[in-house]
Amino acid sequence: MLSDSEVIVPKNIDEILEVISKKKAAVIAGGTDLLVRIKSGITPPPKVIVALDKISSLHKIAKKGNRVIIGASATYNEILHSELIRDNFPHLVGAAAEVGSPQIRSRGTIGGNIVNASPAGDSIPPLYTLGAELVLRCINGERRVRIDKFIKGPGKTVLRKNELLTAIEIEIPRGKPYYFFKRLGTRRALAVAKVSAAGYIGIDKGIVEKAKIALGAVGPTVVYSHSVEKILLGKKLCEGIISSSAEVSKADCNPIDDIRSEANYRREMVGVLVRRGLTKILEEIDG
Amino acid sequence: MKIKFILNGKKTVVDVPGGMRLIDLLREKLNLTGTREGCGKGECGACTVLLDGKPVNSCLILAAQVDGRDILTIEGLQKGDSLDPVQRAYIDTAAVQCGFCTSGFILATKSLLNENPDPLDEEIKRGIAGNLCRCTGYAKIFDAVKTAAEYIKEEN
């Protein structure tokens, strides 16, 4: 027995919203963060646990106009197998493919990754580059918050006790977008990222007209590398620009020493990942 | 609460306390002790079972969450008296030493080969990346996966 929690498995979203509006309850999606935290004694066993398992609508990945809507319970596996995500946001697929292990990818969800708000959460940097909007519902209605406004610190978000994250909405960029996701861990599987970087570059007539670069595991939250964005905008991507980008990106993060790595190493590696990511994009443009 | 699910092909109805994990239900209530608990935190894969055909860590699921779903444990793999080709492959290649990790590896292998009957070396590595073995050094486990793929092809 993990705990003496009461567990409720509602059949529709309204019932879930009802429960979390009345009781102090913990939502469980895949459980790959929550149950580890309870087992390790980091989170005290909740009195009530509400499971999302029976809400199949929360797994849906669909296109609506020029937006892609990802249900909060979409698992990494479902993201990996979604043609819609593969065609539109390959760096999100790249990130999902790097998560944990087959077992974790079968259960872990994108919504759980976001609400868990770890600076090393793999889905988060790609979602930052896309300016993903989160749909938060409670019994009284819904609100929308952009992901970078949602996450406040490690494990801290603006989600209220009575709110459920139901979907992640992403506008499909116009024109021909280019993406990258790069990450370093101690080993290839079952290792949380030491450093990660994701990028979205929009190019019009050979000139960078949109640039979003997000860095993971190098601060209390995922951060944008605004200096790199500034260097790239209005220029033609080339080796020189990539070198300057890699150099300035190191100043855009605030890494710490911890059991996984050291601050100095992380800062250097941010530069390396930004260089690798932009080089991959340059090859795609030239290719 | 009462849950109904398919366990190793059989309809099963049990009463489970809220905070009971799937692994506790299997081992303690249903006496299916082939599923092992190593770490209890999703890191070792000894507790792997198949949920609707997909490998999952039974230490990271509450029993209540499998209501209405299909669970396959190592005990449900053999058909009558004949072992599953994956089980035979692990025995024939001597990919088992202490055996603690073996049920988890066999089920991870089963789901890998269901999805990808002819995996490349790199795909085998990815397929068993959620399982740890402290004894074999993995070389024999690698052989077992390849042998299992051959056995399955021969059967078909």
Ligand SMILES: Cc1cc2nc3c(=O)[nH]c(=O)nc-3n(C[C@H](O)[C@H](O)[C@H](O)COP(=O)(O)OP(=O)(O)OC[C@H]3O[C@@H](n4cnc5c(N)ncnc54)[C@H](O)[C@@H]3O)c2cc1C
């Ligand atoms: C062995 C192991 C390896 C891992 N490797 C990685 C890795 O490589 N990369 C990575 O990023 N993560 C990794 N993780 C962490 C974890 O698997 C992911 O963060 C996963 O996405 C969490 O999703 P979940 O559905 O399992 O979350 P849960 O544990 O179900 O939930 C996590 C938190 O989010 C809340 N929550 C979940 N869904 C909702 C919702 N819809 N609305 C409101 N609140 C919600 C829960 O209340 C809880 O606080 C790993 C975990 C383990 C155990």
Ligand code: FES
């Ligand atoms: S016991 Fe479940 S993964 Fe180790």
Ligand code: FES
């Ligand atoms: S055989 Fe002993 S842990 Fe794998």
